[in-house]
Amino acid sequence: MNPRIAQTSAPLIDTLAERWSPRSFDTEHSLPEGALRGIFEAARWAPSANNSQPWRFIIARRGSESFAKIESSLLGFNQTWAGNAAALVVxxxxxxxxxxxxxxxxEYDLGQAVAHLSVQAQSEGLHLHQMGGFDREAIRTAFELEARFLPVSVTAIGAIGSLEQLPEALREREAAPRVRMPLEDLVLLRD
Structure with a gap:
């Protein structure tokens, strides 16, 4: 049994069952021009209230000034591994x-857009890890965002790397089987 494939109580499409959030990214992997177009096209077609499409993205490839700005805003353990990703997205x-x-x-609509792009990325052989541990104000300042634009999360995108490049504490978490609450615990009422 592969610990990275979700053990589900009902069948899922392979793309969802195989999707997980690695912290180990291949530092040699880079994204060729246009490689992210499909995943952001998936985000573009996500549903939203009144078709308002209230999502925006800052996309930065490893090695760019924008990538460094995003990486410097990361907090805690996120700073130890996320810089190895091929791209960071606010x-x-x-x-x-x-x-x-x-x-x-x-924020709900943005979540749907990011979910769509994460499923598309998985289907294209890319892996993502979404993070809430970042300094929102540092992002606002670094990219001169208007007050109406709220940075909600940062996503690392790339190819999976080796466990050895992670600190010991993160290696254990990376290799541990995936777990979720039972489906019955998530449903509050069922008629």
Whole structure:
């Protein structure tokens, strides 16, 4: 039994069952021009309230100035491994439109867009790890974001690397079997 494949209580499509969030990225892997187009096209076609599409992305390849800005905003253990990814992406919710009208579902809609892009990435042989451990204000400042743009998460994208490049504490987490709460614990009411 492969510990990286989800052990599910109902059948899933292979792309979902095989998707996981590695911390070990191949430092030799780089993304050729256009390699990310498909995954962001998947994000573009995600559903959103009133078709508002309140998501924006900052995409930075390893070695660029923008990548360094994003990497420096990462907190804790994220700084020890995420810099090995081929790209870092800041996922941003547009919480107000250009006229100042609130978009109360923007973060939810962004989550759907990122979910779509993560499934597309998996189907294209790329791996992602999403992070909440970053300094939101550092991102705002580094990229001069307007107040209506809320950085919500950062995603590392690339090919899987070796466990040996991770600190010992992270190696154990990386190799551990995937676990989730039982489905019955997630459903609050079923009629």
């Amino acid at each position: 996922n941003i919710a547009e919480t107000e439109d250009a006229e100042g009208k609130a978009r109360p579902w923007a």
